[in-house]
Amino acid sequence: MAVIRQIVLEGAQLLLVLALAPLFTGYVRKVKARLLRRRGPPVWQPYLDLARLLRKEVVLAENASWLFRAVPYLVFAATWVAAALVPTFVSGLASGHAADLIAIVALIASTRFFLALAGLDVGTSFGGIGSSREMMFATLAEPAMIMIVFTLALIAGSTQLSTIAEVFVGPSVGLRVSLGLALVALVLVAIAENSRVPVDNPATHLELTMVHEAMVLEYSGRHLALIELAAALKLLLYASLIACVFAPWGIAPSGAGLLAFAIGVLLYGAKVAVIGFLLAFFETSIAKMRVFRVPEFLGVALMLGLLGTLLLFVTRSL
Amino acid sequence: MSLALHAGFLAGAWLVLAAAAIPLTRSPRGSEVFYVLAALVSAAGAASAIYAAIGTLPLTLSVPIGLPGLGTRLRLDALSAVFAVIVNGAACITSLYAIGYGREEPEPLRVLPAYALFLFGMNLVLIADDAFSFLIAWEFMSLSSWVLVVVRHRDAESRRAGLLYLMMAALGTIALLFAFGVLAGGEGAYTFDAVRGRTLTPITAGIALLLVLIGTGSKSGLVPLHAWLPPAHAAAPSQVSALMSGVMTKVGVYGFIRIVFDLLGPPVWWWSMLVLALGGLTCVLGVLYALMQHDLKRLLAYHTVENIGIIYIGLGLALGFEAYGMNWAAALALTAALFHVFNHCSFKSLLFLGAGAVQTSTGERDMEKLGGLIHRMPRTAFLFLVGCVAISALPPLNGFVSEWLTFQAILLSPDIPNWGLKFLVPAVGAILALSAALAAACFVKAFGVSFLGRPRSPAAERAHETDPFSLAAMGLFALLCALAGIFPGIVIDLLSPAVSLLVGSKMPVQAALPWLSIVPIAESRSSYNGLIFFLFIAFSASLAALAIHRFASDKLRRAPSWDCGYPDPSPWTQYTASSFAQPIRRVFGTFVFRARETVEMPAPGDMGAARMHLELRDLIWDYLYAPAAAFVGFAAEALNPLQFQTIRRYLGLVFLALVSLLLVLALWP
Numbered sequence: 003m004a005v006i007r008q009i010v011l012e013g014a015q016l017l018l019v020l021a022l023a024p025l026f027t028g029y030v031r032k033v034k035a036r037l038l039r040r041r042g043p044p045v046w047q048p049y050l051d052l053a054r055l056l057r058k059e060v061v062l063a064e065n066a067s068w069l070f071r072a073v074p075y076l077v078f079a080a081t082w083v084a085a086a087l088v089p090t091f092v093s094g095l096a097s098g099h100a101a102d103l104i105a106i107v108a109l110i111a112s113t114r115f116f117l118a119l120a121g122l123d124v125g126t127s128f129g130g131i132g133s134s135r136e137m138m139f140a141t142l143a144e145p146a147m148i149m150i151v152f153t154l155a156l157i158a159g160s161t162q163l164s165t166i167a168e169v170f171v172g173p174s175v176g177l178r179v180s181l182g183l184a185l186v187a188l189v190l191v192a193i194a195e196n197s198r199v200p201v202d203n204p205a206t207h208l209e210l211t212m213v214h215e216a217m218v219l220e221y222s223g224r225h226l227a228l229i230e231l232a233a234a235l236k237l238l239l240y241a242s243l244i245a246c247v248f249a250p251w252g253i254a255p256s257g258a259g260l261l262a263f264a265i266g267v268l269l270y271g272a273k274v275a276v277i278g279f280l281l282a283f284f285e286t287s288i289a290k291m292r293v294f295r296v297p298e299f300l301g302v303a304l305m306l307g308l309l310g311t312l313l314l315f316v317t318r319s320l
Numbered sequence: 321m322s323l324a325l326h327a328g329f330l331a332g333a334w335l336v337l338a339a340a341a342i343p344l345t346r347s348p349r350g351s352e353v354f355y356v357l358a359a360l361v362s363a364a365g366a367a368s369a370i371y372a373a374i375g376t377l378p379l380t381l382s383v384p385i386g387l388p389g390l391g392t393r394l395r396l397d398a399l400s401a402v403f404a405v406i407v408n409g410a411a412c413i414t415s416l417y418a419i420g421y422g423r424e425e426p427e428p429l430r431v432l433p434a435y436a437l438f439l440f441g442m443n444l445v446l447i448a449d450d451a452f453s454f455l456i457a458w459e460f461m462s463l464s465s466w467v468l469v470v471v472r473h474r475d476a477e478s479r480r481a482g483l484l485y486l487m488m489a490a491l492g493t494i495a496l497l498f499a500f501g502v503l504a505g506g507e508g509a510y511t512f513d514a515v516r517g518r519t520l521t522p523i524t525a526g527i528a529l530l531l532v533l534i535g536t537g538s539k540s541g542l543v544p545l546h547a548w549l550p551p552a553h554a555a556a557p558s559q560v561s562a563l564m565s566g567v568m569t570k571v572g573v574y575g576f577i578r579i580v581f582d583l584l585g586p587p588v589w590w591w592s593m594l595v596l597a598l599g600g601l602t603c604v605l606g607v608l609y610a611l612m613q614h615d616l617k618r619l620l621a622y623h624t625v626e627n628i629g630i631i632y633i634g635l636g637l638a639l640g641f642e643a644y645g646m647n648w649a650a651a652l653a654l655t656a657a658l659f660h661v662f663n664h665c666s667f668k669s670l671l672f673l674g675a676g677a678v679q680t681s682t683g684e685r686d687m688e689k690l691g692g693l694i695h696r697m698p699r700t701a702f703l704f705l706v707g708c709v710a711i712s713a714l715p716p717l718n719g720f721v722s723e724w725l726t727f728q729a730i731l732l733s734p735d736i737p738n739w740g741l742k743f744l745v746p747a748v749g750a751i752l753a754l755s756a757a758l759a760a761a762c763f764v765k766a767f768g769v770s771f772l773g774r775p776r777s778p779a780a781e782r783a784h785e786t787d788p789f790s791l792a793a794m795g796l797f798a799l800l801c802a803l804a805g806i807f808p809g810i811v812i813d814l815l816s817p818a819v820s821l822l823v824g825s826k827m828p829v830q831a832a833l834p835w836l837s838i839v840p841i842a843e844s845r846s847s848y849n850g851l852i853f854f855l856f857i858a859f860s861a862s863l864a865a866l867a868i869h870r871f872a873s874d875k876l877r878r879a880p881s882w883d884c885g886y887p888d889p890s891p892w893t894q895y896t897a898s899s900f901a902q903p904i905r906r907v908f909g910t911f912v913f914r915a916r917e918t919v920e921m922p923a924p925g926d927m928g929a930a931r932m933h934l935e936l937r938d939l940i941w942d943y944l945y946a947p948a949a950a951f952v953g954f955a956a957e958a959l960n961p962l963q964f965q966t967i968r969r970y971l972g973l974v975f976l977a978l979v980s981l982l983l984v985l986a987l988w989p
Contacts, residue, residue: 079860105724
């Protein structure tokens with residue numbers, strides 16, 4: 003019975019993030035448009051876009067290999083799993099014991115690895131520029147993320163997200179300098195990882211400044227739909243991660259009743275709504291930076307993460 | 321099962337095989353026969369090590385050959401057995417590869433005997449139990465591999481690589497010789513048992529540690545003693561590069577573990593700091609050098625340097641934990657290091673074999689002339705990709721597991737009551753994460769530029785799939801990468817006898833855990849399950865594929881690439897290896913390599929091409945090797961007149977030397 007319960011909850015979490023991800027992207031776009039005094043597309047526009055892409059044929063470059071066709075499925079599956087591994091409304095699922103926060107970070111790294119390979123597959127200059135720059139960003143974003151993981155894990159005494167959430171909701175943690183540093187670093191990393199302004203511009207096209215979009219330029223039809231959906235899932239993943247670690251209230255344990263789950267889902271929705279609003283607000287109030295300023299931006303994240311970890315090595319109470 | 325059988329079989333088989341190789345090279349299919357036999361002997365060697373490990377360990381043997389009164393002592397304990405299985409297993413698969421690859425060898429007589437002797441030497445190092453046989457085996461391994469490096473002796477670059485390797489090997493052996501001298505002390509404790517019985521003063525042990533670091537570090541490629549690896553690995557035939565990089569560097573690590581963990585007695589905190597700092601430096605410099613390469617084999621060789629750094633980080637952590645009595649944590653760090661030894665052996669051998677397949681098929685090692693091989697060598701491409709994913713520490717393959725274990729060990733280290741280590745360990749953790757990310761970039765570059773895109777040269781266009789033996793060998797290594805990644809608990813359990821032998825503690829038994837999870841300390845702290853993780857991803861990927869094919873359009877049209885409307889048919893508009901690395905070079909290279917880019921623009925109105933010059937400096941070479949070489953040259957020049965003396969003066973010099981030595985002896989306290 004317990005196993006079935008676990009599987010049902012896991013499935014519910016998988017479906018929840020999958021259903022919510024395009025809505026979240028649409029919501030952020032809508033808020034951004036409203037902040038710019040535009041009306042903006044409706045929040046469900048991403049669903050319509052996905053449906054349209056799925057109906058269209060795939061135009062495949064002549065020398066695209068099997069890898070190019072396999073990557074969208076791999077990237078989507080890995081991002082989906084990663085997004086479902088972050089506790090949203092329920093914690094303590096068995097899958098959390100299979101993969102901890104380090105594994106989630108590595109899973110995200112592997113989606114980037116394969117996307118970068120796909121960018122090089124067709125052999126165009128745009129694909130190359132995208133892959134090369136994306137990997138350059140990753141070389142700083144990834145260690146910064148690992149340092150954030152270290153900070154959280156040292157406070158909670160565990161690298162498992164559900165345990166971290168459970169510890170952080172308790173009274174023993176309180177306000178800490180290292181947590182503040184980790185939060186700032188995590189926000190910086192999340193912005194870079196999701197190719198948001200000021201690192202990259204998700205709305206840009208046909209510009210030499212684009213990074214992520216250049217990498218996936220050759221994709222079309224259902225492949226593009228999967229990649230867009232994966233990007234939406236990744237954005238939601240980081241929002242849930244911030245919510246789960248820094249606002250862990252209302253996450254129900256896996257043995258709770260239906261009411262607790264309902265409250266969990268509602269609170270989760272509220273939390274990501276706030277985070278999405280803040281993201282949109284931040285994006286509209288800042289300009290995109292030059293590519294070679296990004297390493298400085300991410301270097302700050304790395305240093306903050308390292309500082310947080312160092313503080314905890316020096317004393318457990320900071 | 322006695323050690324006499326194991327050692328006798330290996331010695332007999334390899335020496336006979338080395339001798340038999342000479343007549344075999346005369347027959348056209350001789351090298352195939354040789355490599356089949358070599359694969360069988362290696363398989364038997366691995367099997368006998370496994371069989372011995374199942375029984376009671378350690379096995380010891382004393383042979384009355386060698387120095388009078390000492391003889392040769394051999395010993396097979398859990399640590400030797402682990403390394404013997406890794407060495408012989410990898411040698412078996414590599415020999416299988418060479419059955420096909422070796423056919424192309426123009427001068428088999430230069431390769432085959434040395435190949436057999438090389439494998440014999442490595443096996444002997446692992447079971448040597450006294451200083452003399454250890455050093456002899458070590459030199460055997462170095463010299464036979466030197467012969468293999470200079471196989472293409474008509475090529476000036478090969479000769480240069482061989483010279484550099486020989487000198488570094490000599491330096492390493494001298495350092496080890498002194499190390500054993502220090503360990504033996506005045507009473508002449510040359511057997512390892514006698515050394516274990518001695519209690520060393522902290523200064524003696526410290527000097528021994530430094531010498532061992534030079535001796536074994538130069539063999540495994542610890543920065544700054546790594547300079548020989550890239551030229552030597554690039555010059556040697558690919559099955560030899562795979563063995564040198566995947567296996568011989570591990571024998572160097574074995575030497576370090578054997579002497580430092582087993583013989584040197586309880587560690588002191590600064591040993592750990594030194595090893596950690598060197599490991600971190602090795603790690604990040606190795607991968608940055610690798611990123612700057614465009615020769616596939618040199619790239620892989622520099623990457624070996626990075627992986628050696630990861631192993632030494634694990635070893636340094638283990639030393640630190642052991643110094644403060646946290647043996648349970650030392651067990652975790654040491655397991656991570658040994659796990660990485662196995663992992664690196666499997667994926668680096670795979671990648672070198674893949675590079676060899678590319679080289680035979682296209683005649684090129686230069687990535688700037690490759691491209692598009694995934695269409696012409698699909699199986700090699702797939703297997704090479706598996707190696708790339710594994711080495712980039714991406715789940716669910718094996719590279720991730722050892723990295724994960726190392727991170728878990730780092731997370732235990734705030735409890736070490738030492739301020740130096742408290743500051744060093746987080747920095748090393750950041751370096752480890754940075755190198756993992758750089759490694760991923762490096763292998764996107766390696767795979768993307770050589771196998772993806774469009775061919776950049778006619779040779780790459782004419783490439784063809786490699787032979788079935790090579791594919792089978794690469795497939796076996798890829799399978800090992802996958803199995804060790806999905807079932808890491810089994811590997812950890814197999815390593816635990818060696819770990820408990822060295823640090824007196826071991827990780828919890830993993831086989832007892834449900835669902836094949838791995839748990840380093842306690843489940844509440846951290847756990848990882850490769851199998852469930854893999855199944856989870858496989859399940860969601862197939863679900864996505866199923867849903868897409870059920871509900872979405874399945875139409876597909878081939879068309880020219882889009883490229884924002886300006887596709888260019890020339891393959892030179894693709895990103896190359898150097899352009900791929902350019903952003904990273906700009907971020908890290910200006911500091912590490914003093915990288916300078918200058919662009920010469922043609923005058924306005926001139927239709928000529930602009931040129932870009934790139935200047936990279938190898939600072940370690942410039943500030944360490946070049947001055948050392950200059951000093952040796954200067955000293956040789958200064959001592960040169962001594963060569964042209966009369967016999968009277970020579971006798972005078974000999975007398976002077978004798979008197980001064982006697983004086984030293986007389987004045988020695």
